[in-house]
Amino acid sequence: MFPLLFEIPLFGGIKVYTYGVLVALGFVAGIWWSTREAKFVRIKTDFVLDLSFYIIVAALVGSRILYIAID
Numbered sequence: 730m731f732p733l734l735f736e737i738p739l740f741g742g743i744k745v746y747t748y749g750v751l752v753a754l755g756f757v758a759g760i761w762w763s764t765r766e767a768k769f770v771r772i773k774t775d776f777v778l779d780l781s782f783y784i785i786v787a788a789l790v791g792s793r794i795l796y797i798a799i800d
């Protein structure tokens with residue numbers, strides 16, 4: 730696996746890493762699966778989408794706090 734997926738040479742270069750793309754795809758797949766399962770259990774999909782937003786924000790904040798605590 731290549732660590733750097735591609736680079737866009739705008740404003741000094743925007744680098745897109747493979748790990749970040751795969752993590753984002755994992756989040757999207759998890760949200761898709763959760764909304765699909767919510768339809769079968771008769772839970773509102775809006776609730777699942779709102780909850781997934783809060784989960785992503787908490788994951789970003791928590792990972793930054795862990796990075797600061799370790800480093």
